[in-house]
Amino acid sequence: MALIQSTLIWVVYAVVIALVIAIASIFVYLYQSPRERSATVSIVCIVTLTSLLATLLLLPVDVALVSSTTSSKLGRRKDWATDARVDNIVYTLKIVYYALYSLDAVLCLLVIPFTYFWYEEYDEVAAEEGTQTIGSRFGGALKYTLAFIALVIILFLVGFFVPVARDRSGAHYSLDYFKRILEENHGERALTFAIGLLITVGTLIYILYTGAGFALLPVAFIKSAPAISAPTLTANTASALEQNRERQRQLEGRSAGSSEGLSSKDHRELDALVREERTLVRRERLAAEASGEHSNWLVKTWMKIEAVFRPLKLLGGFVLMIVAIVVWVSMLLTGIDKAKNSICKTHCGYILGHINIVNPMNWILVKSAKIFPIDYVIFLILVLFFFFSSVVGMASIGIRFLWLRLFQIRSGHTSPQALLMGTVMLTLMALAINYAVAMMVAPQYAHYGPQTYCDKPLRHPTDQPDCSEHRRLRPCSETADSQAARNVCTASVGSTFLDTITVNFSFFGAVDFWAQFVFLAVYLIVFVVSLFRVPKLDQYEVEADAEEEEEEGLLASTGRRFGATWGDITGRPKDYGSSDGQGTRQTATES
Numbered sequence: 001m002a003l004i005q006s007t008l009i010w011v012v013y014a015v016v017i018a019l020v021i022a023i024a025s026i027f028v029y030l031y032q033s034p035r036e037r038s039a040t041v042s043i044v045c046i047v048t049l050t051s052l053l054a055t056l057l058l059l060p061v062d063v064a065l066v067s068s069t070t071s072s073k074l075g076r077r078k079d080w081a082t083d084a085r086v087d088n089i090v091y092t093l094k095i096v097y098y099a100l101y102s103l104d105a106v107l108c109l110l111v112i113p114f115t116y117f118w119y120e121e122y123d124e125v126a127a128e129e130g131t132q133t134i135g136s137r138f139g140g141a142l143k144y145t146l147a148f149i150a151l152v153i154i155l156f157l158v159g160f161f162v163p164v165a166r167d168r169s170g171a172h173y174s175l176d177y178f179k180r181i182l183e184e185n186h187g188e189r190a191l192t193f194a195i196g197l198l199i200t201v202g203t204l205i206y207i208l209y210t211g212a213g214f215a216l217l218p219v220a221f222i223k224s225a226p227a228i229s230a231p232t233l234t235a236n237t238a239s240a241l242e243q244n245r246e247r248q249r250q251l252e253g254r255s256a257g258s259s260e261g262l263s264s265k266d267h268r269e270l271d272a273l274v275r276e277e278r279t280l281v282r283r284e285r286l287a288a289e290a291s292g293e294h295s296n297w298l299v300k301t302w303m304k305i306e307a308v309f310r311p312l313k314l315l316g317g318f319v320l321m322i323v324a325i326v327v328w329v330s331m332l333l334t335g336i337d338k339a340k341n342s343i344c345k346t347h348c349g350y351i352l353g354h355i356n357i358v359n360p361m362n363w364i365l366v367k368s369a370k371i372f373p374i375d376y377v378i379f380l381i382l383v384l385f386f387f388f389s390s391v392v393g394m395a396s397i398g399i400r401f402l403w404l405r406l407f408q409i410r411s412g413h414t415s416p417q418a419l420l421m422g423t424v425m426l427t428l429m430a431l432a433i434n435y436a437v438a439m440m441v442a443p444q445y446a447h448y449g450p451q452t453y454c455d456k457p458l459r460h461p462t463d464q465p466d467c468s469e470h471r472r473l474r475p476c477s478e479t480a481d482s483q484a485a486r487n488v489c490t491a492s493v494g495s496t497f498l499d500t501i502t503v504n505f506s507f508f509g510a511v512d513f514w515a516q517f518v519f520l521a522v523y524l525i526v527f528v529v530s531l532f533r534v535p536k537l538d539q540y541e542v543e544a545d546a547e548e549e550e551e552e553g554l555l556a557s558t559g560r561r562f563g564a565t566w567g568d569i570t571g572r573p574k575d576y577g578s579s580d581g582q583g584t585r586q587t588a589t590e591s
Contacts, residue, residue: 012061017050017054024046024050031409032412036416052427053387063449066448093494097494101497109152114142117144118138160189160193162505192497198431203432203512207518211393214386218324219317221320234284237283241281245277323385327441329360330359331441334439349512350509351503354478355475379437382441390429394426395409446494448489451490454472
């Protein structure tokens with residue numbers, strides 16, 4: 001039974017990884033510029049995104065496996081869960097965690113920089129002439145990557161030799177949980193230092209990008225339904241274009257029939273009509289693409305399905321907004337609890353011995369963890385919400401150095417260099433999200449899941465407590481130091497790894513903890529602003545998107561969305577009362 005249960009848990013994880021690969025592939029395909037696609041860049045970005053999401057989504061598997069050794073109803077270990085079996089589960093999880101964290105670090109610090117320089121080294125003219133070989137290109141990329149190799153070596157050497165947790169005189173260090181954390185070798189210390197540093201750097205990025213995106217993503221869903229359907233836009237544009245050309249023919253005929261030509265007033269009108277014609281032609285082409293003209297049946301079918309489910313985006317936006325508010329409240333409650341009741345404050349990165357203030361997300365995940373994989377589905381939605389919030393934050397703010405914009409992340413217009421830089425930032429933010437979810441959003445779930453122990457005195461240290469008649473069940477926690485708790489409770493490997501970082505390198509823990517309050521402040525500010533103000537494109541995007549501004553302008557209004565949806569489903573235009581030539585011409589001129 002135990003083997004079947006653990007196998008099913010790993011099978012669910014494998015299915016989720018397959019889903020993650022699909023999500024990463026679609027993300028890279030949609031965001032990369034079609035004219036600048038690079039197979040090497042695409043593969044590296046897909047592998048990196050898959051690795052970081054696999055790291056984040058390992059926690060529910062971790063919680064499910066360690067929780068499967070106990071009976072939460074009786075507060076005792078199951079008969080098959082001997083110390084050897086439990087140690088084997090923990091050891092397996094530790095190998096997977098260390099492998100994924102090491103892969104994340106190598107991809108972020110070595111592989112992506114090398115890929116960046118590899119792409120930059122490509123010279124199309126030299127390649128066609130045969131003067132640039134693969135070897136010379138590889139050597140040029142490796143030359144610039146040496147600095148990153150030196151950085152990784154220094155990072156691990158510092159982690160290997162840096163002194164940790166010198167002040168161990170506090171009462172909390174006598175607890176069994178902290179004793180296990182402090183028992184580690186130098187190799188583990190080097191890895192925890194490197195990951196701790198990356199988490200702290202990622203937290204500084206996560207504050208701005210994920211905090212802003214967390215507020216903007218639900219708003220983007222709510223405001224993304226178009227105000228006019230593609231068939232209606234096509235019909236209105238064709239009518240306006242015909243009237244425009246007819247008026248041009250009249251003016252040209254007047255010019256041909258007069259020896260003096262056109263007056264200055266007619267010249268200005270003709271020039272305005274020519275500019276309007278270019279706008280209408282461009283809009284006609286965009287409308288044809290949006291309605292699926294000259295596309296195969298599969299694309300047209302997908303557009304029909306997308307139109308049918310378009311109203312759900314509006315509903316989904318409100319649901320995401322509620323989820324964001326619940327997560328925000330949960331993080332705030334946990335932050336207050338840790339700041340007030342942490343057993344060691346800054347000395348261990350504000351580890352919370354046991355939950356004093358119940359937060360809603362933690363309660364939901366702990367209760368749902370009793371029936372796997374319900375908690376996994378909730379956790380997957382939560383992680384993807386954080387991840388795509390980071391993407392929306394990057395798309396809104398751009399990749400910047402101080403006030404200077406280096407790259408812009410936009411769907412279908414992202415250069416390979418920007419995609420690689422964005423992937424590095426997403427990796428760092430994913431590590432910060434891992435900390436935030438495990439330590440702030442759902443700390444009890446991340447550490448022990450639904451595990452409980454029977455708080456009854458034991459006659460012998462190896463006895464199993466029995467709470468079948470007397471209900472003295474207590475949730476497992478870091479401060480539970482009784483013999484019964486030691487016999488039953490097993491902390492998840494992922495939370496233990498994060499606690500190891502915050503205890504051994506308390507500076508990282510303190511910075512990461514207080515940064516969460518800045519994250520909450522950024523979310524609150526952006527959320528309030530987004531409710532009353534629609535974000536506008538800056539001048540850079542206006543110039544870059546000259547051919548798309550008409551299409552984007554159709555996303556502002558909400559009054560006609562359901563009529564537009566019906567028009568896209570049926571494929572027939574709907575008269576909105578403004579399709580007369582003058583009204584359409586005025587709109588085109590203003591555009």
